[in-house]
Amino acid sequence: MATAPDVTRNPFTQTESPAVGVTIENLSKSFGTFEVLKDISFAVKPGEIFVLMGPSGSGKSVLLKHIVGLEMPTAGKVTVDRRDAAAEETREHVRMALVFQAGALFNSISVYDNLALYPREHRIGNEASIREKVMHALQILSLENAAQKFPSELSGGMKKRVAIARALVMEPQLMLYDEPTSELDPVMGATISEIIATLKDQYHVTTIVVSHDRDLALNIADRVGILMGGRLVFLGPPSELHEPKDPKVADFLHPKIDLQNPRFKQLET
Numbered sequence: 340m341a342t343a344p345d346v347t348r349n350p351f352t353q354t355e356s357p358a359v360g361v362t363i364e365n366l367s368k369s370f371g372t373f374e375v376l377k378d379i380s381f382a383v384k385p386g387e388i389f390v391l392m393g394p395s396g397s398g399k400s401v402l403l404k405h406i407v408g409l410e411m412p413t414a415g416k417v418t419v420d421r422r423d424a425a426a427e428e429t430r431e432h433v434r435m436a437l438v439f440q441a442g443a444l445f446n447s448i449s450v451y452d453n454l455a456l457y458p459r460e461h462r463i464g465n466e467a468s469i470r471e472k473v474m475h476a477l478q479i480l481s482l483e484n485a486a487q488k489f490p491s492e493l494s495g496g497m498k499k500r501v502a503i504a505r506a507l508v509m510e511p512q513l514m515l516y517d518e519p520t521s522e523l524d525p526v527m528g529a530t531i532s533e534i535i536a537t538l539k540d541q542y543h544v545t546t547i548v549v550s551h552d553r554d555l556a557l558n559i560a561d562r563v564g565i566l567m568g569g570r571l572v573f574l575g576p577p578s579e580l581h582e583p584k585d586p587k588v589a590d591f592l593h594p595k596i597d598l599q600n601p602r603f604k605q606l607e608t
Contacts, residue, residue, distance in 0.1 A: 345385045347512045348542045350479060351472055357420075358385035358545050359433055359512045361406055365415035368401055375401050377569040378415070388539050388546040390556040390577075393566035394591060399549045402566070403517060406547065407437055419513065433513060436506035440518040444490040444501060450477070451486040454505045476504040480534065496527035503534060514538070516548045520555055528552060532559050553592055556580070565591070 347358045361383040368376040375398045383389040393399050404410040405417045408425040417424040420433050444453050454473040458464060464472070477483050480500045490498060499519060506514060516535065520528035532552070536559040539546050550556065556563050557577045565573035565588055573580070573588050583589045 345543075347386070347544050349510050350507055350538075350542050351475055351510060356512060358543055359420040360385045360545065361389075361424075361513070361547065362418045362421075363402070363405075363415070364417075366402070366405065366412050366417060367414040368398075368405070368410065369413045375569050376405075379566075379569075379571050380415075381564055381571060381574055383545060383547055384561075385545055386539070386543045387561040388536065388548065388559055390548045390550055390560040390563045391566065392550060392553075392556055392563060392591075395551075397566040398569045399566055400517060403437075403515060403547070403549050407435060407515060434509055434511045435513045435515065436509045436511035438499075438502050438506050438514070438516045438519060440521055444498060444505075446490045449487050449489055450482070450493075450501050453490070453501065454508050457505070457509055472508055476507040479507060479538075480504045495522055496530065499523065499527075499531050500534065503531075503538075507538070511544055513545045513547070516546070516550070518550055519548065520550065520552045525554075529554065531555075535559060567591070 345358050346355045348355055363379050363381050366376055366379040367374065379402065391399050391402065401410060405412060406419065406424055408430065411425055419429055419435070422429040422432065445456070451473055454476055455469050458469045458472060463469070474483065474486070477486055480503060482497070482500055482504055485493065485497060485501065490501070493501065519535065520531050523531065532555045535546060535548065538544060548555065557580060560577045562575060563573065563577050563580060564571055567587060572585060573583065580588070580592055583592060
């Protein structure tokens, strides 16, 4: 029997646990006098892929940090599974994993030891069970042959896959990705997008992706949110982005090159 979309299936034990939702309510964030996020509200449904897009500096990464509890709101609130995202007890009750843009792998230890670090530090099982978990995660991402390599020996695409495998070892109910296809060629970018979608389909993990990648958003997202200037200017299914009604959103997603009136001459100094 297929797993219900509101249930997360543990990739290692195949046990089931409730998928989690994320709610952003009237969130504002200021650093000094600079307001980065301005009254943002939306909800991520349990088990869906939600892609957050927007120009550089629009507040995407700051919003992501609020979801994982690394930033405190100036106003409003963020809840994960109906719990305050910044509360320590939330991280005790909800398994969250963040895949960093640059991978954040430790270059001085092997791929295997990068994946084993979390369960070892948290004393989750003995060494035999940790090995089984690590090798299973590597197998899921077709990385078995990379176990004893060091991150410096890997391609950019392999580093991204290792970072995702490391997140899987945490058995997450909520997966967050920060620019997972950045600095990758189009084919490898498509591969990472396929991995994100496959993991969601197989394990029904709730997934939030911060990305500039239009193809990723249009092909794997259940819904897309677009931030501009700290405000949520679009929220809806990716099908509505093929011909967006908002001219700023249209220009962001489908920019035209105008050599007669180049953009850089319109930028503020």
